[in-house]
Amino acid sequence: MLAEIPLPMVHTAFGLAVVAAEVLLRPEAVGSGRSAIYDAGLALLTGLVLVAYDFLIYPSEMRPGPVGTALPMAATLSFGALLGNALFPLPIRIAGAVIAALVIGGVPRLAGRRALGKEGWFTRLLRDILGIAVLAPVLLAGATPTLALPTRLGFVFAVAVLVSLDSLRTEHVPITWTILAALVVGAVVAGGAAAAGTSTVHAGWRAAILLVLWYGGRGVAGALGTTAARSRELVAEYAVFMVAAVAGLLWISLARL
Numbered sequence: 001m002l003a004e005i006p007l008p009m010v011h012t013a014f015g016l017a018v019v020a021a022e023v024l025l026r027p028e029a030v031g032s033g034r035s036a037i038y039d040a041g042l043a044l045l046t047g048l049v050l051v052a053y054d055f056l057i058y059p060s061e062m063r064p065g066p067v068g069t070a071l072p073m074a075a076t077l078s079f080g081a082l083l084g085n086a087l088f089p090l091p092i093r094i095a096g097a098v099i100a101a102l103v104i105g106g107v108p109r110l111a112g113r114r115a116l117g118k119e120g121w122f123t124r125l126l127r128d129i130l131g132i133a134v135l136a137p138v139l140l141a142g143a144t145p146t147l148a149l150p151t152r153l154g155f156v157f158a159v160a161v162l163v164s165l166d167s168l169r170t171e172h173v174p175i176t177w178t179i180l181a182a183l184v185v186g187a188v189v190a191g192g193a194a195a196a197g198t199s200t201v202h203a204g205w206r207a208a209i210l211l212v213l214w215y216g217g218r219g220v221a222g223a224l225g226t227t228a229a230r231s232r233e234l235v236a237e238y239a240v241f242m243v244a245a246v247a248g249l250l251w252i253s254l255a256r257l
Contacts, residue, residue, distance in 0.1 A: 011050070012105025018046055018076055019097045026083040036151045039080030040158075043073040050108055067169050067178070068108060071131060074162035075103035078134045081141040081155045087200065092137075099133050106130075107166075124170050131163045136211060139189075143206035145198040156193045156210075161186035164218050173225035181221035189214045195249050202257040209248035216241030 021042060027035040047069040054068070082088055082096040107130065110123055141147060142156040164182035173181070192213045196206040219238030223231050 009105075010053070011108050012101060014046075014049060015072070015075075015101035015104030018042055018104060019079060019101050022076070022080055022083060022100075023097070032084060032148065032151065035080070035084060036154070039077055039084075042080070043076040043158075046076050046104060047073045050104075054108065067165055067175070070162040070165040070169075071107045071127070071134065072104040074131075074159045074166070075100040075134045077155060077159050077162070078138050081138045081147070081152075081159070084151070084155075085141045085144055085146045087144050087146055087203075088137075088141075096137055099130075103130055103134060127170055128167065131167055132211070135159055135163045135214065136207065139193070139210040139214075140203055140207040142193040143196060143198055143203040143210065144200060149194075152198075153190050153193055157186045157190035160189040160214055164214070164221070167218055168222055168225065171222045171226065173222055177221075177225040181225060185214065185217040185221055188217050192245065192249060196252055199257060202252070205248075205257065206252065209245050209252070212241050212248070213245035216243075216245060 022039060025035055025038040025042075029035075030038065047066065050069045050072060051066055079096045079100040082093050088096075107127070110127060138155050138159040142152045144152075147155070161182045164185045165178060168178040168181060169175075189210055192210050193206075196210065199206065216238045220235055220242065223234035223238060226234075
């Protein structure tokens with residue numbers, strides 16, 4: 001049955017088209033407000049197209065479902081955030097375009113393996129790496145003053161929610177808890193971004209702290225949503241990361257970085 005999962009060529013071609021559209025609709029061309037709206041529309045379009053394609057191509061028992069589009073949608077928004085931040089040099093923007101196209105092209109195939117129950121440890125690790133690669137640029141953009149406050153917090157919240165959705169499903173957390181927990185984690189990270197403020201000099205520190213905050217929050221949410229025997233221990237372990245992130249936010253505030 002794995003041989004019946006379509007190769008990622010069509011998805012990757014679609015990903016390249018989405019990336020090209022975002023370049024055409026970058027803030028320098030249409031303005032920052034319109035560009036953010038267009039990026040959100042492209043993210044929704046990405047999810048709808050992938051779901052429709054999967055419905056037409058996959059057998060019913062192999063369809064990844066809408067949650068399988070969360071990471072490609074997040075990649076679309078992530079690249080939009082990169083384009084909207086004038087502080088990012090061209091090589092970083094090119095790397096963001098490559099990551100977005102590869103995520104849109106490759107993750108649906110990984111989602112197909114998940115639907116078949118053929119998701120091994122390497123596949124899960126690869127998804128986690130892709131999730132961090134998608135989330136990190138948005139956190140960095142959220143820590144710089146180029147974007148307006150509502151726009152940057154909106155990007156942070158949306159991408160954190162989408163990446164958390166994908167990550168929690170990798171842990172086989174029930175879907176209802178996955179959605180609720182992802183929304184809470186996204187709100188926590190967005191609140192952390194608001195509390196951290198912005199800086200052109202120490203943006204990397206802020207982004208790193210927000211990434212630790214997301215990792216801890218996602219881990220706690222996943223541990224609370226599972227029935228594993230070590231769930232309490234896992235909650236305590238991941239809570240340490242959240243405490244460390246809060247301490248980092250306090251340090252930034254007190255040091256006035």
